[in-house]
Amino acid sequence: MxxxxxxxxxxxxxxxxxxxxxxxxxxxxxxxxxxxxxxxxxxxxxxxxxxxxxxxxxxxxxxxxxxxxSVHLDHHHHFQCQKCERVFDIPGCVGDLLNSVPRGFVVERHEITLYGTCKGCGPTAKAGGKKRDVSGAATAHSHSHKSHGH
Known part of the structure; x- marks a missing residue:
């Protein structure tokens, strides 16, 4: 460089x-x-x-x-707020996904992004009320992100 x-x-x-x-x-x-x-x-x-x-x-x-x-981060996943569109790091991994991989398949990397509402955009951000749970399943997708060892 x-x-x-x-x-x-x-x-x-x-x-x-x-x-x-x-x-x-x-x-x-x-x-x-x-x-x-x-x-x-x-x-x-x-x-x-x-x-x-x-x-x-x-x-x-x-x-x-x-x-x-940064490339210096440990393996992690992401959360994207559907209101402000900011992306946040989720440290660690969701668990042993290898158990669900069909026999004979080889996993090279994985990416998981959760979608919902961040703390700053949630119901308690404006009204002092109790925050409701954000329903929605994790969406798995793959993209080039090799520097994290995925």
């Missing part, structure tokens, strides 16, 4: 310090605290360089634009 620039360092730091995968627009807004003149084109250019260098990974969810996160 080319020499590190102030912009690239700010973008890398923003992703490394985030507790969830970020969209390019979110990265821009957060990294501008460190580099006010940063542009979205510069963010996209540096995301491509950081990804090519193996420093960040891409989170792809069906029907959504790419988000980016």
């Amino acid at each position: 080319e020499r590190s620039t102030r912009q690239r360092t700010a973008i890398r730091n923003t992703i490394e310090q985030s507790e969830r995968p970020l969209a390019p627009q979110e990265i821009l807004a957060l990294a501008q605290a460190e580099v006010p003149q940063l542009s979205l084109a510069t963010v996209y250019r540096n995301l491509a360089l950081l990804q090519e260098a193996g420093e960040i990974s891409t989170v792809l969810l069906p029907g959504d634009s790419a988000r980016y996160e």
Whole structure:
């Protein structure tokens, strides 16, 4: 990779310090605290360089634009809020999925995304009432996310 620039360092730091995968627009807004003149084109250019260098990974969810996160995270899954569309990390794994794989099949990786309403968008966010359960099953899908060892 080319020499590190102030912009690239700010973008890398923003992703490394985030507790969830970020969209390019979110990265821009957060990294501008460190580099006010940063542009979205510069963010996209540096995301491509950081990804090519193996420093960040891409989170792809069906029907959504790419988000980016650190490659230094342990195996985990994601939760996407259906109201604000933010994506959150769910640490760990849901359990031993290998028991449900047909005999003779070989699992190379897996991805699981839960969909629902985040704490910030839920019923208790506006009305002080008791939060109701969000019904909905986990949706399994596969996408390229090899840097996490899936």
